[in-house]
Each structure stands twice: as structure tokens, then as C-alpha cells.
Amino acid sequence: MRPFDYQRAPSAQAAAELGAAAPASRFIAGGTNLLDLMKIEVERPETLIDISRLPLDTIEQTDEGGLRIGALVTNSDLAADPRVRRDYAVLSRALLAGASGQLRNKATTGGNLLQRTRCYYFYNPAMPCNKRDPGSGCAALEGENRIHAILGASAHCIATHPSDMAVAMLALDARVEVLAADGSTRTIALGDLHRLPGETPHIETTLNDGDLITAVTLPAPPGGRHIYRKVRDRASFAFALTSVAAVVELVDGRIATARLAFGGLAPKPWRDRAVEEALVGQAPSPALWQRAADMVLGEAQGHGSNDFKIPLVRRTLASVLDAACAGEK
Amino acid sequence: MQMTLAINGADHALDVDPRTSLLDVLRDHLDLTGSKKGCDHGQCGACTVLLNGRRINSCLTLAVMHEGDEIVTIEGLGTPDALSPLQAAFVAHDGYQCGYCTPGQICSATAMLAEIKAGWPSHVSDDLEGAPELSAAEISERMSGNICRCSAYPNIVDAIADVGRDRS
Numbered sequence: 001m002r003p004f005d006y007q008r009a010p011s012a013q014a015a016a017e018l019g020a021a022a023p024a025s026r027f028i029a030g031g032t033n034l035l036d037l038m039k040i041e042v043e044r045p046e047t048l049i050d051i052s053r054l055p056l057d058t059i060e061q062t063d064e065g066g067l068r069i070g071a072l073v074t075n076s077d078l079a080a081d082p083r084v085r086r087d088y089a090v091l092s093r094a095l096l097a098g099a100s101g102q103l104r105n106k107a108t109t110g111g112n113l114l115q116r117t118r119c120y121y122f123y124n125p126a127m128p129c130n131k132r133d134p135g136s137g138c139a140a141l142e143g144e145n146r147i148h149a150i151l152g153a154s155a156h157c158i159a160t161h162p163s164d165m166a167v168a169m170l171a172l173d174a175r176v177e178v179l180a181a182d183g184s185t186r187t188i189a190l191g192d193l194h195r196l197p198g199e200t201p202h203i204e205t206t207l208n209d210g211d212l213i214t215a216v217t218l219p220a221p222p223g224g225r226h227i228y229r230k231v232r233d234r235a236s237f238a239f240a241l242t243s244v245a246a247v248v249e250l251v252d253g254r255i256a257t258a259r260l261a262f263g264g265l266a267p268k269p270w271r272d273r274a275v276e277e278a279l280v281g282q283a284p285s286p287a288l289w290q291r292a293a294d295m296v297l298g299e300a301q302g303h304g305s306n307d308f309k310i311p312l313v314r315r316t317l318a319s320v321l322d323a324a325c326a327g328e329k
Numbered sequence: 330m331q332m333t334l335a336i337n338g339a340d341h342a343l344d345v346d347p348r349t350s351l352l353d354v355l356r357d358h359l360d361l362t363g364s365k366k367g368c369d370h371g372q373c374g375a376c377t378v379l380l381n382g383r384r385i386n387s388c389l390t391l392a393v394m395h396e397g398d399e400i401v402t403i404e405g406l407g408t409p410d411a412l413s414p415l416q417a418a419f420v421a422h423d424g425y426q427c428g429y430c431t432p433g434q435i436c437s438a439t440a441m442l443a444e445i446k447a448g449w450p451s452h453v454s455d456d457l458e459g460a461p462e463l464s465a466a467e468i469s470e471r472m473s474g475n476i477c478r479c480s481a482y483p484n485i486v487d488a489i490a491d492v493g494r495d496r497s
């Protein structure tokens with residue numbers, strides 16, 4: 001690990017200022033992704049700003065009847081929160097499907113959103129990788145790409161965003177609260193936090209230097225059935241090959257509302273509102289699920305070892321929608 | 330950097346490079362070699378310790394981040410003359426072969442039983458809001474962050490189930 005200057009941020013504002021003043025800096029929250037990458041020198045911060053003691057670890061009710069989740073709330077605490085279990089079950093389920101008990105105790109809400117890809121070549125400094133070393137090429141395009149993207153990728157990078165939590169939050173219309181170094185605050189729709197790679201896969205988010213995520217807000221709970229289905233290479237403690245977060249409401253045998261988000265498919269948590277609109281007003285049927293899958297996968301492109309994801313998404317989506325509509329009239 | 334860490338009920342004054350993981354401080358600076366290094370990347374659980382009562386991977390955190398926290402390692406759970414209930418159950422059930430993963434398994438299981446008691450659901454819980462069961466499926470899922478290269482899993486699950494049943 002490269003040497004760094006360790007600073008404990010006395011306040012959120014001080015953290016943001018420090019982050020902007022020292023550009024080669026990183027915030028450290030749970031450290032479970034950052035330290036992993038620092039050990040192999042993929043991350044080489046010169047200044048490490050410890051934000052783990054900031055008072056951003058509470059979950060509060062908002063005036064709109066939603067929740068405001070502090071950036072330092074751990075994945076464990078969020079998954080076990082009684083309001084989340086009752087009203088946002090898809091989020092509890094997604095969190096519980098991620099990582100291990102030990103990791104969830106450290107992983108934070110902000111850190112989980114900003115965790116980096118698990119692309120094998122990104123983790124291997126001996127290989128070309130445009131994300132780690134811009135302009136060096138992408139070893140995954142012609143290499144092993146079982147875990148890679150079929151949607152939203154570019155000729156410069158086909159990495160996926162690995163978070164489960166973010167997929168459920170996207171289906172729930174979460175927003176991200178950000179504090180900037182100049183003291184201003186703004187909120188970003190979660191769908192606008194991550195960028196697609198295009199020609200600059202090393203630029204992953206719309207955040208500026210020093211921007212500190214302070215919270216994630218959820219609107220009032222959406223009714224309906226909540227499902228998070230994760231398909232992976234082993235039954236526990238593995239990243240998603242694909243995942244589907246669904247919140248579906250059926251009224252009089254027809255789909256009244258549908259929210260669908262996908263993980264493991266793209267460089268960011270993926271949501272396609274046209275698909276949701278096409279489902280609304282329709283009666284559940286296998287033919288409808290196939291039409292929905294056709295729409296989601298319209299632009300999908302496999303790269304060899306991840307070709308299987310295309311039929312896998314088709315089947316996973318059908319199975320999730322079946323389960324979401326089962327037993328309801 | 331100068332700092333003080335509270336480990337197994339005692340304060341330890343240390344002078345360490347800020348890059349040092351909590352695991353390396355335990356093993357290399359304090360000679361608490363019960364916590365093991367399997368992967369050093371959060372993937373195996375051999376380094377599991379309790380931080381303010383919760384299980385974490387000590388390889389994926391920096392020692393400097395833990396001044397003021399209560400850290401408990403396998404050495405703090407029991408002694409050869411006074412084994413903790415889980416330590417005794419691992420012996421009774423032969424919950425290991427080589428023993429390398431065992432300290433991590435026992436620290437992890439200690440906190441895991443407290444999580445069940447607190448009503449935390451898991452990925453395999455049918456009901457997110459009901460009281461969690463202590464089934465083999467629940468134990469396996471909740472312990473999936475602890476890999477056993479010798480695959481002593483059946484006996485590990487039995488040992489944990491025994492202690493869990495006594496508590497509930």
C-alpha cells in the first residue's frame with residue numbers, strides 16, 4: 001500500500017473542504033472497498049479522509065412520509081430497520097443478498113453506492129484497463145467477461161456496477177444528498193449519480209472533487225409486492241450475474257404500477273421506464289413478460305463469456321414478474 | 330502514529346504506520362495471533378473480530394480508525410480453562426479439521442447469534458418481520474462470510490445450533 005496522510009474529518013463540511021483542497025484524496029467510510037483496492041495499489045490516495053465518525057448514521061422519517069438514510073448508516077442497520085423491513089422490503093432483501101454479515105456491518109450507504117467494479121482486469125495492474133489506466137485498452141473486451149455488461153457499455157469499458165443496494169434504491173426512486181466544499185447542498189436522482197463509460201470510463205459519477213454524500217432519501221413507500229431476485233454463481237456471498245428489483249401493484253387483475261431495476265447488466269444500476277409503462281394496464285401473462293424482456297434487452301450485446309446473460313435476464317424477469325403477480329386477482 | 334486501542338478489555342498504547350490493518354496490529358504488534366489472515370481481502374472471514382459487539386473483517390479496516398472502540402478477539406472470548414460456550418461446542422462437535430478458520434468462525438458465530446436474538450432477518454428468512462429461526466439453512470447463510478477450506482461445515486453448523494438452542 002502506498003503511504004498516505006491520514007486525517008480524521010471533524011465535520012462534514014471540513015471533510016468536503018479537505019476533499020476539494022487535496023485532489024488526490026479519498027474519503028474512507030467502512031473501508032471495505034477502498035482498502036481492498038489500496039492494498040493492490042489500484043487506489044493510491046495521498047490523503048485519506050476518515051469520515052467514519054461523522055454523525056451521518058441515523059435513519060429519519062421525512063416530512064413527505066419517506067426516509068432519510070444517513071450516508072454512514074451501515075448496510076446491516078439499514079437492512080434490519082423495522083421501517084425498511086415493513087415498507088421497503090425490496091431494499092432489505094437487496095442488502096441481505098449482498099456480501100457477508102461481517103462486511104455488511106462495515107459497509108455504509110454512501111460507500112456502497114460508490115463501490116467500484118469487480119472487473120478482474122481492473123483488479124490486476126498487469127493488464128490493460130481504461131478505467132484504471134486511461135488509454136491503456138480494455139482487457140475484458142477480448143478476455144474473460146462473464147461478469148460484464150450487456151447494456152450501457154462502450155468499446156472502452158464493459159464493466160458492471162456491482163451494488164445490490166443501489167438496484168433496489170433505484171427502483172424506489174431514491175435521491176442522493178450531496179454536500180459540496182463551498183457549503184452548498186444538492187440532491188441528485190440516484191439514476192443520475194453514475195455515468196455510462198463512453199470514452200471516459202475512469203469518470204464514474206457526476207460528483208465533483210470534495211462532494212460528500214450525506215444521505216439517501218426515499219419517497220413515501222410504494223405499495224405492492226416487493227421482490228429482489230439475485231442470480232449468482234453460488235447461493236451466498238457472491239456478486240450478482242444479474243438481479244432484478246421489482247415493486248409491482250396489481251388491481252383487478254391488471255398491473256397498476258410496476259417499478260423494475262436491474263443489477264449486474266450495466267455500468268450502473270439499470271432502469272427502463274418504457275418497459276414499466278408498457279406493463280401498466282395489462283393483465284399478467286407469459287407473453288407480456290417476453291415483450292417486457294424484449295424491450296429491456298433491445299440494445300443488449302454480449303461479449304462472449306457473458307452472452308448467457310441475455311437469456312438469463314429473460315428468464316429471471318419472467319420469474320420475478322410471475323412471483324410478483326402470483327396469487328393476486 | 331501514536332494511538333491507544335482497547336482490546337479484550339485492556340488498553341494498548343501503540344505507534345503504528347497509518348497503513349496498518351487492524352489484523353496486522355493484532356498479530357504483528359500485540360502477538361494476538363488467534364485472528365488469522367486467510368485472504369487479506371474480506372473474502373474468507375479468518376480475521377473476524379468483534380468491534381463494539383459486531384463482527385467485522387479486521388483485514389479490511391485500519392487500526393488508526395478504531396481509537397475508542399471496544400475490540401474483542403478470540404483470545405478475549407474464553408481461555409483454555411474457561412471456554413466460551415461456542416468454543417466448547419466447537420470442541421464437542423469437532424467443528425474443524427486444520428483449525429485455521431476456527432477463531433474467525435467462533436468470533437463470527439458469537440456475533441451472529443446476537444444478530445438472531447436482535448431479530449435481524451437474513452437472505453433466507455421467509456418473513457422479514459418475523460422472529461428468525463435457527464435452522465441449518467439460516468446458520469449456513471448467516472455464516473457464509475466464513476470459508477472453511479477443510480469443509481468442516483456440517484459440524485460447524487451443529488456446534489452453532491447447539492449453542493443457539495441453549496440461548497433461545
Ligand SMILES: Cc1cc2nc3c(=O)[nH]c(=O)nc-3n(C[C@H](O)[C@H](O)[C@H](O)COP(=O)(O)OP(=O)(O)OC[C@H]3O[C@@H](n4cnc5c(N)ncnc54)[C@H](O)[C@@H]3O)c2cc1C
Binds near residue numbers: 030237240371
Ligand atoms: C468479498 C466481498 C464481497 C462483496 N459482495 C458484495 C455483494 O454481493 N453485493 C454488493 O452490493 N456489494 C458487495 N461487496 C461490496 C461492499 O458492499 C462494498 O465494499 C461496501 O458497500 C462499500 O462501503 P464502504 O463504506 O466500506 O466504502 P469505502 O470502502 O469506505 O468507500 C468506497 C468508495 O466510496 C467513497 N465514499 C464512501 N463514503 C462516501 C461518502 N459519504 N461520500 C462520498 N464518497 C464516499 C470512498 O471514497 C470510496 O471511493 C462485497 C465486498 C467484498 C470485499
Ligand code: SF4
Binds near residue numbers: 117131139159
Ligand atoms: S471492462 Fe472496464 S474495468 Fe474492466 S478491463 Fe475493461 S476498461 Fe477496465
Ligand code: FES
Binds near residue numbers: 371389
Ligand atoms: S483475512 Fe480478512 S477476510 Fe480473509
Ligand code: FES
Binds near residue numbers: 424477478479480
Ligand atoms: S478447519 Fe481447516 S479451514 Fe476450516
